[in-house]
Amino acid sequence: GQQLNQSPQSMFIQEGEDVSMNCTSSSIFNTWLWYKQDPGEGPVLLIALYKAGELTSNGRLTAQFGITRKDSFLNISASIPSDVGIYFCAGQAGLDSNYQLIWGAGTKLIIKP
């Protein structure tokens, strides 16, 4: 099935570092969602974006809806051990696609001891 291009695939970082990841699409989306999935759990919504150019924060997390509506970015500042997990982006177009959520393959965040 169709997927977004999410990068990087994985990240090894030191505690306290800032993290950046992004998603790109060949098609335009009306909504971008960022989820985090812990082992053995379902994805949990972190941030939802609804307008091109929108910048939204949730604690140390900040996400942006790209101006072209074909990309989105997630930044995590001052990472801590509980940030470890897999981060997914998901985009939603419109009626033509039955409002289906299209998912990225995920960015696995690993904090180096």
Place this chain on the structure above:
Amino acid sequence: EAGVAQSPRYKIIEKRQSVAFWCNPISGHATLYWYQQILGQGPKLLIQFQNNGVVDDSQLPKDRFSAERLKGVDSTLKIQPAKLEDSAVYLCASSLDRVFANTEAFFGQGTRLTVV
């Protein structure tokens, strides 16, 4: 507010056997999704219901998978017969509605299926 409930959490079956998963969405949520998540990949939509009607089942392997949401609330997903490649986590999600921009999907914990 109670979240999306799924059962069982884990299931191990032999190939060619049948299996069924159950999902109870968040109260009042009209849209229900079943996703398949293979290890190391993002969720893949299998079927989407709006109330008790199917909106999108284009990626559902209909020769072996079936799903229903008879009263527009609970849903079951069945695999009959199972294949080794069906080993995955099956996630159920629900949202208020598929249409409005301020709708987000909330996920259950999933059912991890292992086919041996």
